[in-house]
Amino acid sequence: MTAPLTPPHQPQHDDPWQTPPAGVSPDGAADASVAADAEKGPDMKTEVRQAAVVLVVTAVSGLLLGLLWMWLAPRVPLVSDATAVFLKDTEGEEAIAADGVFLLLALAFGLVSAGLVFLFHRRGGIALVVGLALGGVLGAVLAWKFGAMLGPTSDVVAHAKQVGKGVTFDAPLELHAKGALLAWPVAAMVVHLALTALFGPRDPEPEWEWNTPYQGAPRPGDENASWGAPEK
DSSP: OOOOSSOTTSOOTTOTTSOOOTTOOTTSOOOHHHHHHHHOOOOHHHHHHHHHHHHHHHHHTHHHHHHHHHHHSOOOEEEEOSSOEEESOTTOOHHHHHHHHHHHHHHHHHHHHHHHHHHHOTTOOHHHHHHHHHHHHHHHHHHHHHHHHHSSOSOHHHHHHHHOTTOOEEOOOOOOOGGGGGHHHHHHHHHHHHHHHHHSOOOOOOOOOOOSOOOOOOOTTOTTOOSSOOOO
């Protein structure tokens, strides 16, 4: 019979292939469960609360978007002949330009809001993204209504009578391309997804399973040792 690989009373402490102690990974780190707990994000209750805060803050920031839109959007000039109201420049593109200004501002607000949410909540889940998207929709609608309210009056006839015949006045601030209301939430979700993919926390690497102990190679000098089981 061949000699046993390792005597039962002399464990091989210098064998690099021996089974690691329980609770310790092969490289000496803490147990995988401890690392998994450290990587775990906020619980559902906390995540919903964070999403609600993001929704409210994002929606309220629509007031700033509406103010900027009213300030930067070009005015559509009108004129009255005492019987009707007409465009002063029939070939003017001020109305299209006003929609374009709203669209660009909404895209910028979507980019900034997504960046801030990712900066403060790197481990946010689906609830946070939903809150950001809904807040963007509400913020865009609020900006549209608030900007139109701050702009020239919507009562064109009364305004024309007030300024008099042949006097140029500004038309109400309107958003003709309603699809621009989706620019904010779409931009926010795309930017947040890109930031999460590039800079978000990574899942921990899978741990090797060390179930079957390895007895090690034959030691030098063990002439009768073999790699297999003892021969009978």
